[in-house]
Amino acid sequence: MAGQKIQRQTGVALWRQIADRIRTSINHGDFDETGMVPPETMLALQFGVNRHTIRSALAALAQEGIVRAVQGRGTLIERKERLSFPISKRTRFSQGIGDQVRETRSVLLATGEEAASVELARQLKIRTGAPLVRLETLGQADHRPVSRATSWFPADRFGDIAEIYRITGSITKAFKELGVPDYVRVVTEITATHADESDLADLQLSPGAIVLVAQALNADLDNVPVQYSISRFAADRVRFTVEN
Amino acid sequence: MAGQKIQRQTGVALWRQIADRIRTSINHGDFDETGMVPPETMLALQFGVNRHTIRSALAALAQEGIVRAVQGRGTLIERKERLSFPISKRTRFSQGIGDQVRETRSVLLATGEEAASVELARQLKIRTGAPLVRLETLGQADHRPVSRATSWFPADRFGDIAEIYRITGSITKAFKELGVPDYVRVVTEITATHADESDLADLQLSPGAIVLVAQALNADLDNVPVQYSISRFAADRVRFTVEN
DNA sequence: TTTAAATGTCTATTGATATAGACAACCATA
């Protein structure tokens, strides 16, 4: 695991770097044999830091619910997960990861109306200032938050989409009700950045965590844009898979 | 710009968080009108920190060559870039970003032979332990490093690929010489993580930076796997675009 | 029941991080 050295004086505390590395190792399955993290003294030796620094890192992971320390026994792994999230013409939140978890759910956080910005108008191929419906949603897998998304829909076609989504919990079903039987992904842009304050709260992340940002455009079968969305995923919980 | 608050006591120093945010703003074009970063006193006010903290952040960006402070005038933006990197059936390094930069180049860092691990054998659909050629390359755009990649090729078909690549600097050309006129991207997996020590060196990153990791499988026109690669991109320099 | 191994807690010290204030040096321009 500890093949790479820890960096000092980088503005990122050692305990945080180590916590990130241990989290990655856990997700990679490095400790699956024992189901436990190596002893603090051994980790301290491996990373070349003091045991107290290791303890800070493990405390952060315990705070995330990833490990649980038991005095006298060791530090047990409580949870590990990295969902594979396919991106294709028919990308939908629940379908793609449905076989990897027991339950997927989508929760409406907020909704509103707004005028199309220059950028949104360009993407959705409508005039600047045209009315849009904005949906902010939280995607969950087995009751754990995976992504938070903001979506925009042209209000003239989808003025009632918020209400329908609130009831059905599904964009796909809401589209069907509003006369869009099917839709396809036109383009997806993927970037990565540090989690901001809202990410931390909504996705239950630890500060300094990484989020994968996917900006996506969906269109109906006549190739008319119907939805533009910006989704933010906890990077340590998902993996994007692009099938060609 | 400073819509989001910065977080304290997270293990990530304020100056590093602020540096990351300013870098993002620069890349986003927020300061294109003036070509300068706002004055230190104003940034200190916006972020709610001391001016010295802002100076630490700007010093880090100056170290990266992104800004240059001029006493009496202000802090000038030297460089901004975020290349858009298309991912499709015909994903190749140089073609995709060729129209965004003046020059793309690919440099061979190292090469070697190794036996196929279980995972590599599964991906390339060969037997475990079969001989592979490993290529480690550095992708550059306008003389700035963009990605570092490790690729594996079945040695029975592509035993000489390292030598040909060294001469031509192109995987596509090397494949052609070895009887593969064309190839397609089968699948791409995208994750994000913190930069490790090698990333920092090869990609000239600042510590704490983020890398986008793309694991890709290419196959020839008969759908026989020819290349498996793991590429690491500086997250603040690229954006992946998935066209469907 | 003893012992080894693991986590938990405490004190002390050093260096990095962040704040606060003052003033110097430099540039553009009125």
Place this chain on the structure above:
DNA sequence: TATGGTTGTCTATATCAATAGACATTTAAA
């Protein structure tokens, strides 16, 4: 050339991060 706005440098102080060591507490196994 005088002035306002900007970056550069210095001192001082408080808090966080990291190291170091000692010892307590708990668990599992000898």
